[in-house]
Amino acid sequence: MPDESDVEPMRLGGFLKFYVRGAYVIPVLVAPLAGLLYGVEPFTLAMMAAGFLVVTLALAAVPYRRHHAARRYEAPTMQVARGLPASALTPPDRLERTRGLGIVWWTLVLGSGAVIAWAFVVVLEAGGFVTDALLPYDAILIVAAVVWVIVAALFVWLRPVVARNARLAAQHPDALVLTAYQGFSDTLATGMVLSRVTGSERPWWRSGVPMVYTLLVDGEGIGFWRGVFRPRRQYHVPWELIARSAPAFVTIGDHSTGPQLGVELTFRALDEDEFVGLRFVEFRPARANIWVGTPFGSREVVEAVAAAIDARHPDGDQRYRGYTVDELRGVIEELEADGEHDLIAETLADVREWVAARGGTVPPGGEWLLERLAAGDAAGRG
Secondary structure, three states, X not given: OXXXXXXXXXXXXXXXXXXXXXXXXXXXXXXXXXXXXXXXXXXXXXXXXXXXXXXXXXXXXXXXXXXXXXXXXOOOOOOOOOOOOHHHOOOOOHHHHHHHHHHHHHHHXXXXXXXXXXXXXXXXXXXXXXXXXXXXXXXXXXXXXHHHHHHHHHHHHHHHHHHXXXXXXXXXXXXXXXXXXXXXXXXXXXXXXXXXXXXXXXXXXXXXOOOEEEEEEEXXXXXXXXXXXXXXXXXXXXXXXXXXXXXXXXXXXXXXXXXXXXXXXXXXXXXXXXXXXXXXXXXXXXXXXXXXXXXXXXXXXXXXXXXHHXXXXXXXXXXXXXXXXXXXXXXHHHHHHOOOHHHHHHHHHHHHHHHHHOOOOOOOOOHHHHHHHHHHHHHHHO
């Protein structure tokens, strides 16, 4: 991670550029112009512009801070798997416990619905709502309606994900069962990337993943699951096509709030068994408890989820940011052919940290990399 003294502080000029380029300034300009067309007084126009300015500045402050944090964030080169919180995991015995939770949910939904029906009949018999006083039956009806709406909404939103996670955890007790939040606007794009990586032949309108889906990480690879009582695996990416899992700032869901820390899965794209590049899928780890589907905001939890996925990779420690040493050599040679000397220097500096984190060793076939780093050190001393 960079030292705090090396991080560029947030500046007013940078914020104003973001404010203008992000189109936040448009309401401040359009509203007074519209007021002029309708003959609004100058003082009213000034107050209107000032009000829009205050509101839009506040709206721009949150995404700007996140964009600034995204620029300064550096994912660890070698991740250390930390303990995941219980709220991120679905244990194999969750299915038994969710049955009891399902009974509670059904009881609350049906019970509050019955109370609403009873209280509604009583209120009608009493002549309807009284406007100048709140009678006991009126209060019972209102409270029961609020409870029913909340419980029913939670039931519709949470129950499918909880049931799917529980069934998958029971069927795959040795797997890592995680909940992933994809938002609404990125479901189709994510599905199309997975479709290309896995060679799926389904049409594009059936490629999209759900807003909240289940990741099942086991010895075979990473599965993307949907469904409820009969979960089905929509995509499966074997470890041979998975380069790495790393924390990164991602823009998912409501893009107006700016990027937030999530997990970036890097896949190896092959064309007739020939490596042609990397493809990326981003998601935000979400809770698996009663607040299932709610993304984590803690940096420690997000990094722990990325590390837990990467720790299951059988060859994860043999690759640099998803590249084998032979592929890394090809990338450096391409950069040299294009004359990108500054980018080569930055890449080698990052590779040097990766090698140092491995205790000064490289994967088999990477002896040329040690020679290249040694030559760079000698040139630097010279």
